[in-house]
Amino acid sequence: MRHKDEKKFDAICNAAISLINEIGFAQASMSKIAKRAEVSPASIYTYFENKEDMLVQLYIQGKRKMMMFIMQDYNPDLSIETSTKTIFKKVFQFAIEHNDFFAFTEQFSNSPLIHCVKEETQDLFIPLMEMVEKAKKDNIIRDLPMELITVFSFFPIMQLSKAHLIGEIKVDDKLLDTAVDLAWRAITV
Amino acid sequence: MRHKDEKKFDAICNAAISLINEIGFAQASMSKIAKRAEVSPASIYTYFENKEDMLVQLYIQGKRKMMMFIMQDYNPDLSIETSTKTIFKKVFQFAIEHNDFFAFTEQFSNSPLIHCVKEETQDLFIPLMEMVEKAKKDNIIRDLPMELITVFSFFPIMQLSKAHLIGEIKVDDKLLDTAVDLAWRAITV
Amino acid sequence: MRHKDEKKFDAICNAAISLINEIGFAQASMSKIAKRAEVSPASIYTYFENKEDMLVQLYIQGKRKMMMFIMQDYNPDLSIETSTKTIFKKVFQFAIEHNDFFAFTEQFSNSPLIHCVKEETQDLFIPLMEMVEKAKKDNIIRDLPMELITVFSFFPIMQLSKAHLIGEIKVDDKLLDTAVDLAWRAITV
Amino acid sequence: MRHKDEKKFDAICNAAISLINEIGFAQASMSKIAKRAEVSPASIYTYFENKEDMLVQLYIQGKRKMMMFIMQDYNPDLSIETSTKTIFKKVFQFAIEHNDFFAFTEQFSNSPLIHCVKEETQDLFIPLMEMVEKAKKDNIIRDLPMELITVFSFFPIMQLSKAHLIGEIKVDDKLLDTAVDLAWRAITV
DNA sequence: CATGAATGAGTCTTCATTCAT
């Protein structure tokens, strides 16, 4: 996508994400977002069709960022175990380092809007899925439906990251290692 | 005078829950809820202080229902494994049989409002917590922080139930057994 | 007027007056008044036709109280000057001792409702008017339209009392004497 | 973009003032004002923060208008007596010629809102206060607290103007002269 | 008779979006 003004586009995205994290997206009105981005409300509509479109784009962008982040050091030559565990750790690291995007995508995932994007975001998960499929064939990861695997490995790590972000629990390196182990054990043969 | 009408109260609760499940609770306005309950918007305010109060009450009510449901056959004489697995299965069963309450409480849990109720709902989980604590002492469940245990056993079961409800995956008895096994294995020694 | 329950009637009046003084009468709803009076909202309607009627009755009642208070020691044998000055002082005293009634009637006087009661309250002022008329005939008070006399003597004393009540100025005995003198001088030959 | 429309702003102000004068400001709702101004209710909020802000602005505007009007011919070279009496007459003239503003500010002055603006409007009265202070030093006006002077000269003139406006009394030139004399006599040595 | 639940109409205010400049 080429935008006339990349700066302005980013300002809007950042304003939206930060505001939504602060006050939830029911309360984050277009005007407030515009004000925080130091832009006219009308200007948002040159970048996005409407509010829903904006949220959706933001979600896709956030998910893409996260997938790139967690996969960036992926090396097919390393063992599945190492790779997978690294990825789990990267999920947590992403939550910490990009907590605005992480919190936003989580909030979005639990809203009714998620149903509008399921298909559009499938692609992002393909590399991960393939990795898992391969590990299943190699008889390392158990031969279970993908949903089950997700729900017992990724999902708990995500949930734990969230709990850490909101201060419900303090996750240090040791606890993270334990969690990663649990996730790994849960899905492996 | 007229006495507070149990029927009307229930009509409001049901209308609220079903509407919120359909359109999310930002979109479920008091007027729309009133209309569905065939009641004046003002009437809702004889039963609840305001919208937030209503949502909170509904959540507490839903969580209580669920806890009672999943614990109803709990028998301390049975083995921990049997008990725990039964509870996991009951969670799924509750999601199926009371999908309105289940979906609503899940939506609530992932909203900012959840922070206002954390304390008020702690009590509901005490029996469950105690069961786990005992199992930890007996060296059956691993000695991990409660959050980790929750996140690797209950949460995945809940998430799976959700996925089933929205048709993302079809969970049959066999798959449920597998899931329950995974949950059990994840947290046991 | 005979009321079934004088106690309840008084409770309502007092609740209404105190609440209205605290929050103004736009904000003082029938329900709030009922709550403060520890009575059902419906009960208020057994004593008053509606809100307007209640306010009007309260006003008349307040004005009557004040007139009785300021005229109570009136003695036609004393000089006009003494009588008049005493009355002025009593106005101030009434404001202090019955500030709830005083504040309420003042608030009412400056509301659009006052136009509905002008006629009904004329009678209350007759004794005072007669006193003034006599003094005019005796060539002690200047022969001016009653409105002018009111506006230059009573009104300033009332206004001063109000300023004192809200703490805008502290009126001590000396200042009161001065004010009473000013009021007297303003209207006398 | 559209520029803020002076016409529309005035329409709102006038609609507000006239409606409030007719039905009082508890009854003058934003919607009714909008309707009279032939504007959307939402539009009012582009000119004012909220209802209170609107009333306050209107009051300040009205008071400013009045002060400018009554002081416009003030000439320090003329005698205090002439100046003061002229000002008293101008007050009455203002009430006649700008009865909408006059009635509105009077209504506002007697509402609880007045306490929010006391400070903001002090400045407007400074020239008048200085004039009085000087006359006190010159031993022309009696050495009394400002409140007393106000209450025995300005307030009666204001009140008389009000009575004239609502038709309670017809104030002709002769009566006005008398009133002005009374006001002057009341506060002078 | 006294009550408190019930309500239609109305309150102020905000929203996503559009339009004139």
Next chain:
DNA sequence: GATGAATGAAGACTCATTCAT
């Protein structure tokens, strides 16, 4: 192209009053 003013529709909530008990 970018803006900020403008708005109809809708938001949560309150009110004076009535009605069934």
